[in-house]
Amino acid sequence: MKLWSTIACSAVAVLGMAVVSVAATPVPVAGGKAALTPDNTRLQFVCAHLGDKPDPRTGTFGKFTGTLEADPAAKTIKSIALDFDATSLNTEFAKLTTHLKSPDFFDTREHPKASFVSKKITPGSAAGEFQITGDLTLHGVTKSITLPAKATFADGGVTVTSDFTVDRSEFGMKYGLEKVDKKVSLTVVIGEKNKVLAEGK
Amino acid sequence: MFSVDFLLKGLLAPAATAFATALVAMRVSRGSRGIGAIAFAAGQALGTAWFLYGTGDWWPTRNLQWVPWVGIVAAAIGPTAIAMGLAVVERWMLVILAALFAAFVLVPHWPDLWPSRGVSIALFVAVTFALHRLTDQLTRRTSPRLVVSSMAATAVTAGLLIAATFSLSLGEAALTTAAALAGTAIALVIRRDEAAVRGLVLPYVLSVSGWCYVATIEPTPPLLPLLFIPAASLVLWLTAVGPVSHWSPRARWSISLLLLTATLFGLGAWAWFSVDHQADKNRATGWRMPVVIDVA
Numbered sequence: 076m077k078l079w080s081t082i083a084c085s086a087v088a089v090l091g092m093a094v095v096s097v098a099a100t101p102v103p104v105a106g107g108k109a110a111l112t113p114d115n116t117r118l119q120f121v122c123a124h125l126g127d128k129p130d131p132r133t134g135t136f137g138k139f140t141g142t143l144e145a146d147p148a149a150k151t152i153k154s155i156a157l158d159f160d161a162t163s164l165n166t167e168f169a170k171l172t173t174h175l176k177s178p179d180f181f182d183t184r185e186h187p188k189a190s191f192v193s194k195k196i197t198p199g200s201a202a203g204e205f206q207i208t209g210d211l212t213l214h215g216v217t218k219s220i221t222l223p224a225k226a227t228f229a230d231g232g233v234t235v236t237s238d239f240t241v242d243r244s245e246f247g248m249k250y251g252l253e254k255v256d257k258k259v260s261l262t263v264v265i266g267e268k269n270k271v272l273a274e275g276k
Numbered sequence: 277m278f279s280v281d282f283l284l285k286g287l288l289a290p291a292a293t294a295f296a297t298a299l300v301a302m303r304v305s306r307g308s309r310g311i312g313a314i315a316f317a318a319g320q321a322l323g324t325a326w327f328l329y330g331t332g333d334w335w336p337t338r339n340l341q342w343v344p345w346v347g348i349v350a351a352a353i354g355p356t357a358i359a360m361g362l363a364v365v366e367r368w369m370l371v372i373l374a375a376l377f378a379a380f381v382l383v384p385h386w387p388d389l390w391p392s393r394g395v396s397i398a399l400f401v402a403v404t405f406a407l408h409r410l411t412d413q414l415t416r417r418t419s420p421r422l423v424v425s426s427m428a429a430t431a432v433t434a435g436l437l438i439a440a441t442f443s444l445s446l447g448e449a450a451l452t453t454a455a456a457l458a459g460t461a462i463a464l465v466i467r468r469d470e471a472a473v474r475g476l477v478l479p480y481v482l483s484v485s486g487w488c489y490v491a492t493i494e495p496t497p498p499l500l501p502l503l504f505i506p507a508a509s510l511v512l513w514l515t516a517v518g519p520v521s522h523w524s525p526r527a528r529w530s531i532s533l534l535l536l537t538a539t540l541f542g543l544g545a546w547a548w549f550s551v552d553h554q555a556d557k558n559r560a561t562g563w564r565m566p567v568v569i570d571v572a
Contacts, residue, residue: 162496170441170551173495177443178340184386184494185338250445253279 099266101232104145109233111141111157113269118159119262122243124255132171136189137271138163143233150228151198152205152235157191161213167272179250180243186215194219203227207237213246224263234266277439282448285326287455294319294459302467310355311469312424312460312476317351319456320344320483327449340446340490342381347453347483350374354478358412358471371408371478375401378482382489389493400489407481410510412474417516420473421465422529426509426536427480428454428461433540434484434505437547438491441499450487457483481506501547511539 102109102116118136123129139159145152161183166172176183193209208221222239243249244257278287298315305311324344328334336342356362357370379400383393391399415423431454439447457480464472485506492502515521515532523531 173442173551174444176496177446177494179443179445184384 099227099234099236099264101227101229101234102143102266103232104143104147107144107146107153109143109145109265111139111143111155111265113137113139113271115266115268116141117262117264117267117269118157119270121260121262122256122258125253129256132166132168133272134164134166134172134175135270135272136160136163137165137269143235143265145226145228145233147228147231147233150203150226152196152207152224152226152233154196155191155193155207155209155235159189160187161189162187165272180248181214186213189213199223211241211246213241213243214248216246218245232266235263236265237261237263277444278448286323286448286452289326290319290323290452291455291459291462293322294456295463298460298463298472299467302463302469302472306467307469307471308355309358309471309475312464312472313351313354313479315460315463316456316476316479317348319459320347320351320453320479323452323456324348327452336381339382339384340449340494342378343483343486343490344449344453346378346381346486347456347479349377350479350482351476355475357408357478358474368405371405372401374478374482375404375408378404378486382486384493400485404481404485407485407506407510408478410513411477411481414510414512414516415470415474415477417521418512418532419525419529420470421468422512422532423509424461424464424473424476426512426532427476427484428458429536429540430505430508431457431480431484433508433544434488434502437502437505437544438487441502441547441551442491442495446487446491446494450491453483453487499547499550501543501550504543505540505547508536508539508543511535 100115102111116139118139119133120135121131121133123131136159139157141155141157143152144154161181162176164172164175164181164183166175175181178185181189190212191209193207195208197206197208199205203226205224205226206221207224208219210217211220218241220239220241222237224235224237226233226235238260240258240260242257243259244252294315297318298311301308301311301314321344327344333341336345353370353374357367357374359367362370376397379397383389383396383400385393389396411423411427432451435447435451435454437447438450457476460476464476488502488505492498492500512532512535514535515528520528520531
């Protein structure tokens, strides 16, 4: 496990320096709605350890469905809803995946479903920026969160990117708060294929 | 890995409580078959209280939270299940009833459970009944000190493996059970008491089987090697019967401890590498290093 941690850290560092970027492809909006699937939407979370060696770990959800309501003409987002299968959580390490699914974290046997449903979307300070407020349900706990998003409309479609953090302890995931950061970074990119880091389930 | 708080309150306190309870009980009533079970229950109750204190979750809400209570219920039934005043069938019925209770609360209602809940309950009862019978018989075929030591070693191994391969918090809870068993075992090694060891067999079997069962079925895919851990003590049968049984006690002890250690190490390695093996399989079927974006 030590070896894999070292390899992973090196890879993260190299990739971080290289700043790999993948161009998002607009997701078609038909009748004001766009269907969100792992083929056109990326869901990713990163959590790090506390202390001198953060060793950030990346995870994704391999199975989810969702709907984005938007008006390409007015260049506005109306709503967004995502239902994801928590059991499809995956990371690059089998042991880490098993641990994250265990009662220490997501407890996917007890809480196999997670979701996000927007309640209010307001324009941000710049064109294409929005503040999305909605209910995030994780680990059987529902909390209202507000996240920033940037939308781009082109070719009758839309791309959306959002980076935000959630406090896992507010969702009842209180394992190892002295060792693993309670702040979890989440990235949602609508218009980019999801990445499966390992065999999910 | 484990916090100092856990080592003190989750391990040392239950072990010391069980140890002291057993020694005091033996002074009051030596040769009582309930001594081991009472000592174990006291240690287990204290460890569970520490885990649950402040959570507000005293009543179990899911299968794995029932394991400590299964152990305490089994400790109440265990000594009666070996009472000479009962017919063999009555004693067996008590063991089956305790195993049925354990199975009903530990086997979950998941729709994708395999085998189905009904079959799993039947299998759990059948296996734990057989384990109880074989371990109880073992206490009369070989040294009860050896048997109780093997029970404690098996429980400790189970807890460590659960913590290492699946969930640290679940492993800690299982280690609390192991600590209560170990504290009792040390007292029963210091002051030999066959009846007390026999009374401890049922809580041992149901507790350790319970922890191993829930830790086996929780992950996907299941961690099957953990299912075999509770049977590790039965390796002592190899020295309890056959040619080795005629050797000197010291030689039998040495061989028994070697066999037990090898069995537990073997099962531990199997469990550990079965998780690693999944990673290897993933690599062969499309595993790749992630393209990490936006990671500072």
